[in-house]
Amino acid sequence: MTRYEQLAGAIRQQIEDDIWQVGDKLPSLRESVKSSGLSLMTVLQAYQLLESQGWIVARPQSGYYVATRLTQFAAAKGGKGLHLSENVEISASIFDVLQACKDPKIVPFGSAFPDPSLLNEPKLSKILASVARRFVPHSSLESLPPGNEKLRRNISRRYAAHGIHVSPEEIVITAGAMESLSFSLQSVTSPGDWVVIESPAFYGALQAIERLRLKAIAIKTDPRTGIDLDALEEIVQKYPIKACWLMSRFQNPLCNTMPSENKQRLVAILNSSHIALIEDDVYGELYFDQEPPMPIKAWDKENNFMHCSSFSKCLAPGYRVGWVAAGKHAGKIQQLQMMSTVSASAPTQLAVAEYLAHGGYDNHLRRLRRQLEQRQSQILRAISEYFPDSVKVNSARGGYFLWLEFEPPFNANRLYQLALAKGISIAPGSMFSTSSQFDHAFRLNTSFAWNDVQASAMKTLAGLCHTLLRECG
Numbered sequence: 361m362t363r364y365e366q367l368a369g370a371i372r373q374q375i376e377d378d379i380w381q382v383g384d385k386l387p388s389l390r391e392s393v394k395s396s397g398l399s400l401m402t403v404l405q406a407y408q409l410l411e412s413q414g415w416i417v418a419r420p421q422s423g424y425y426v427a428t429r430l431t432q433f434a435a436a437k438g439g440k441g442l443h444l445s446e447n448v449e450i451s452a453s454i455f456d457v458l459q460a461c462k463d464p465k466i467v468p469f470g471s472a473f474p475d476p477s478l479l480n481e482p483k484l485s486k487i488l489a490s491v492a493r494r495f496v497p498h499s500s501l502e503s504l505p506p507g508n509e510k511l512r513r514n515i516s517r518r519y520a521a522h523g524i525h526v527s528p529e530e531i532v533i534t535a536g537a538m539e540s541l542s543f544s545l546q547s548v549t550s551p552g553d554w555v556v557i558e559s560p561a562f563y564g565a566l567q568a569i570e571r572l573r574l575k576a577i578a579i580k581t582d583p584r585t586g587i588d589l590d591a592l593e594e595i596v597q598k599y600p601i602k603a604c605w606l607m608s609r610f611q612n613p614l615c616n617t618m619p620s621e622n623k624q625r626l627v628a629i630l631n632s633s634h635i636a637l638i639e640d641d642v643y644g645e646l647y648f649d650q651e652p653p654m655p656i657k658a659w660d661k662e663n664n665f666m667h668c669s670s671f672s673k674c675l676a677p678g679y680r681v682g683w684v685a686a687g688k689h690a691g692k693i694q695q696l697q698m699m700s701t702v703s704a705s706a707p708t709q710l711a712v713a714e715y716l717a718h719g720g721y722d723n724h725l726r727r728l729r730r731q732l733e734q735r736q737s738q739i740l741r742a743i744s745e746y747f748p749d750s751v752k753v754n755s756a757r758g759g760y761f762l763w764l765e766f767e768p769p770f771n772a773n774r775l776y777q778l779a780l781a782k783g784i785s786i787a788p789g790s791m792f793s794t795s796s797q798f799d800h801a802f803r804l805n806t807s808f809a810w811n812d813v814q815a816s817a818m819k820t821l822a823g824l825c826h827t828l829l830r831e832c833g
């Protein structure tokens with residue numbers, strides 16, 4: 361982390377801890393230079409970063425103030441927030457929301473995909489074309505489970521670059537992360553078993569649990585710190601939990617990242633009860649700071665954690681290439697794959713393997729992260745300008761989602777219907793839970809380029825929120 365990011369992080373923490381409250385004037389640049397011992401440029405960059413994230417605003421000739429509009433989430437207090445589902449049935453409305461995102465005429469704030477124009481990597485297309493020309497039937501055999509060896513070795517090197525030891529033998533290549541997650545869950549459960557998930561959770565987790573006829577315990581997940589570990593500790597004493605499925609980096613939909621101390625405590629809780637972890641980490645590469653936060657897999661000493669990811673969100677959504685670093689479950693997962701989809705597509709495995717070796721993936725990722733950060737700032741500014749003051753926003757240093765909440769009885773399902781009628785999609789909170797506890801919240805995709813259409817859609821959405829709040833009284 362650079363010095364200015366460290367300073368920005370420290371001030372952000374002070375705002376979160378209420379040391380600086382909404383409307384307070386922050387120390388002037390000169391005062392901050394004096395107290396921190398940093399250069400004027402470093403302090404200015406820190407203030408500008410906080411401004412771009414919506415934490416503070418600059419008032420000409422006056423200084424920087426804690427932003428009044430965007431209420432950040434305070435740490436959740438009290439209440440276990442548990443939700444037990446013996447029969448997980450996820451609403452068919454999810455498919456309607458996903459369907460709406462496919463219509464190019466709809467402004468896709470509800471989409472789970474990044475702006476496709478960000479993933480237009482001509483080098484990858486060229487490599488795929490060349491792979492296809494050279495492709496012979498024998499090449500398919502090399503891609504059978506556990507998957508293309510060169511690809512597994514390159515993925516393994518990417519873990520090593522962050523100090524995480526994952527051998528190519530424990531990696532299984534799959535058709536996207538959804539498949540790796542599903543097989544991981546299936547490898548450690550039988551129908552009727554209990555699984556812990558987050559609340560709110562990625563709807564894919566709910567769908568997988570429904571399909572495998574498992575029982576779910578959803579544990580309250582804090583928009584800042586992640587799953588409630590006190591509640592988890594109690595639950596693992598009371599229920600024979602087989603697996604815990606969660607996201608520790610840029611969670612979908614909250615976009616929060618668990619602090620490292622929480623990750624370590626989670627590892628201790630799971631290991632003490634021999635519970636397998638299924639870590640969904642599809643947004644892990646999309647961090648904005650200099651260094652990424654670590655996945656929980658980094659602390660896995662017992663090889664009982666399955667770290668699932670893919671290239672769908674950061675390189676090639678349609679290629680359907682994902683993987684799981686499966687530890688001791690790698691063999692079982694290969695068997696499950698052989699019994700269902702057999703393998704991920706051979707030409708796309710080969711193309712991604714080649715691209716990772718020669719294509720400049722890290723340059724592409726650096727550019728992508730910068731663009732996502734800029735686009736997030738733009739949407740945060742628009743929210744701060746147009747939305748009702750009572751909105752709470754969870755922004756993060758990575759990913760491309762914002763989680764917004766109003767006080768109940770605000771109804772985001774109704775907002776979804778009204779917005780869709782005006783050609784705008786959002787992802788209502790109800791998609792991320794089997795209960796109605798997130799009906800007052802929604803998720804926005806911030807990855808799309810800011811233009812007149814986006815600006816006008818944000819104003820319309822804000823107008824609808826004002827109307828709905830008035831109706832709530």
Ligand SMILES: Cc1ncc(COP(=O)(O)O)c(C=O)c1O
Nearest residue numbers: 472536537538562612642670672
């Ligand atoms: C949290 C999360 N996990 C997994 C997936 C699925 O990833 P893939 O497209 O690689 O299957 C998604 C896609 O939206 C996601 O948001």
